[in-house]
Amino acid sequence: MEFENQFEKSANRTRRHRKDKFFALSLILPGIIVLAILVLILIMLVAKGVKAFNPDFFLSVQKPFGVEGGGIVNGILGSLLIMAMASLISIPLSLIFSVTLIEKKDSRIARLLELCLSSFQGVPSIVFGVIMYSWLVVPLKSYSALSAAIAVSFIMIPTVSATIKEVLLLVPSSYKEAAISLGVPRWKAMTGVIVPSAMPGIKGAVALGLARIAGETAPLLFTAFGNPFLSLDPAKPVSAMPLIIYDYIKSPYADWHQKAWGTALLLVLMVFALTLSISARQKNAHPR
Amino acid sequence: MNDRRYDSILTGAAVAGILLFMVFLATLVLQSIPAIQANGLGFVTGKEWNPVTVKFGALPFIAGTLLTSLLALALSLPFSLAIGIVLGEYASESKISTVANTIVNLLATIPSVVYGLWGLAVVVPLVRNIELALGVPPYGVGIASASLVLAIMIIPYLSSITREVLLNVPSSVKQGALALGSTRSEMITGIALPYVRSGILAGVLLSLGRALGETMAVTMLIGNATRMPTSIFSIGNTLASIIASQFNEAESDVHRSGMIGLALILFMITFIMNYLGRRVIQRTGVHHGI
């Protein structure tokens, strides 16, 4: 930059300082807006949702069209059932996949697996619902909680595997080396030393995965089907909280709208609890 | 077990995973063949979706998908970048940065169906009032509402990545610029951001990928019309929302095949986005915790 004199130089400096302050301030505004939106959403959830909370809400099943009262216990337990079954399927598989990715790092097959898993991660969840309908619902001639659990496992496994892999990589290699130098076979070094040391992180990964699938609705549309009765049979249709929200809000009934908000509040509380439990866990985990 | 057995178990698991993916893809392709055969290239370029006459043209849904996602991206970009810069540069002391990042990421954990619920209660009446004022049909739902809510949903992804890549800029680079007399903002816009350009690009691609596949909130807010959208106040459909609405009742085999064809198109679009995003990430070595 060419300046005629000292005056111009300092004028330029002032201009730049003003621009600098303006820049910094203009960055804060978007953040505040976003924070405000989050707060607004939460306030509305609580304000509208809490009105639906009463003992019946948590303990009774759904009532027929246009009849007031009842609750969503079939949805609450249905969601928990699907989450439990998905965990049973996803946790072992995620562990195996992440261990495979680590142990066979840089091999062609590991890279292919990584590609497949990350491709699955980007797939819109509704596509899983569509495919599971063909693979499971039609051949088995039944909508079922199990097909819903498998559909959401497709969502859970790629994310959980990726996170567990990161977590396992954080374990100092000295642990593994020490174990091997003591004569421990490779598989035992992994399962007996590395995995246990990474356990807080692994639990966190699973919690994140569960938080993710707790709110999934699309894959359930063609697999779980919904059920106004309390059912915990894996082979039968089941209700779930997101399905209830979707159903109820589309209707014109004020009572159902209120229940939809209540269900949404419950769902968000559950998801937040799962998500924030990780931050608590990270305090005990390895330093980054 | 010995190392060899261990190795073969892991290989077996990998092969199973890869096979699963391939069968998945094969199902998508094979089952959409009838519908595609009936329409040829018109499946993608046709503007009419009529299951009764078996005219399947997916263009209205592709248009709806791209329109809502790109609009959402454009709306969210300034917010994500701003938050990412604040948390990655200005307030980067780990405690504040992490806590604030966690709070913003809470937005990402809210289920799509809840966003749809909130959108119906807050955004739709707002847009309806704007439409009434503008003299446009006051649907309330439509491209505008869906894009607005979608924008809020994808903010955390790019902001988180932006924060991460900025935190990883070597301090020597940053300090060097400051030492030479640049202001903080000049350092950020002139040095740090260009340095992390590819990471941000990856974040943009990943956010776009998320937006493209969003189903529930969009289905609840987009108005359900099987027509080409003509303005942001149009009602329309995205690939995901038409599947959510119509799949459960595709009576004829060819109608169901058409639905799966749409799923295939959706899969391909999101696959490409994610692939590109991850390629960029791999090249720059950034790892994100999403």
Next chain:
Amino acid sequence: MLVIFTLGMGLPVFAQKSGSNITLLGSGATFPAPFYSKIFDVYASTKGVKVNYQAIGSSGGLKNIMDKVVDFGGSDSFVKDADYAKYSAPIVHIPTVIGAVVLTYNLPGVTSLRMTGEVIADIYLGKISRWDDARIAELNPGAKLPKMAIMPVYRSDGSGTTFNFTAYLAAISKEWKEKVGNANSVSWQAGQGAAQNAGVAAVVQQTPGSVGYVELAYANQNKMPVVSIKNAAGNWIEPNLNSISKAAALALPADTRILLANTQAPEGYPICALTWIIVYKEQNYSGRTIQQARELANLLSWIVRDGQKYANDLDYAALPEQAVKTAEAIIKSITYDGKPIL
């Protein structure tokens, strides 16, 4: 998280212990859903058999029964002969109740409206686009019609309600018959879509200036106004139990597949509709047990006779006696391994 785990492990065991009775699974039409929902609730508490009915629209029900993933499908559109081939085995239609497709609207300050079929057709064709249009005004001289745009709402999902509505419009308007036709899903010329009867009612409830077609129960349950329509005999008819029953007082064919739209009955409401439950004639398929088949047959027998007393409270018309007898004859023809179940 461990809690969820153990809960998940324990619950299915718990479920088995509490004893699983037979649950019947049905899906389909939203048209009769308020009625079904009520009677299945009564059936569960009086007979102990649970019926899980998901109202996803007639096309959804037909698809589910085609795929054999449900015990029965509900539909207000009957399966045409040409479509029988889609089902792997012969099916039967059992009529269950009669309802009315009404036009409900959201027009501040207007509580009573009259329209002819032609006007309705033209609204949905997009030819009449404002509420203060001359053709609406001349039919409603006393009403203060605002200058608002008309927003027609239609079913975005495949719907038997649409089937009956478009059947009426096709009978009334030649242009409708040629341009749009009569089916569960048609190519709508104007307006916006919503899923299921409940969805259409919700959109109309929330959108000023909108009009939508729903089953009468949905309008009544939400205190929404309905349009009176001129029937074929030239009388202005309001949709209610009486006018529905008048339109329904005719003889059903043996297979019960009949459209009630555009009734010739002088006091009948012009857009009434019958709704059916569709099951396979031979119940031994996909490993179904005879108990399951018997429970289904029992349910159907109960619906067509004892269940009818719950219809009027929800403004559905009960099946006339002839229809009940025809239905019972069909139920008796349902077999298991070739032998009639009942």
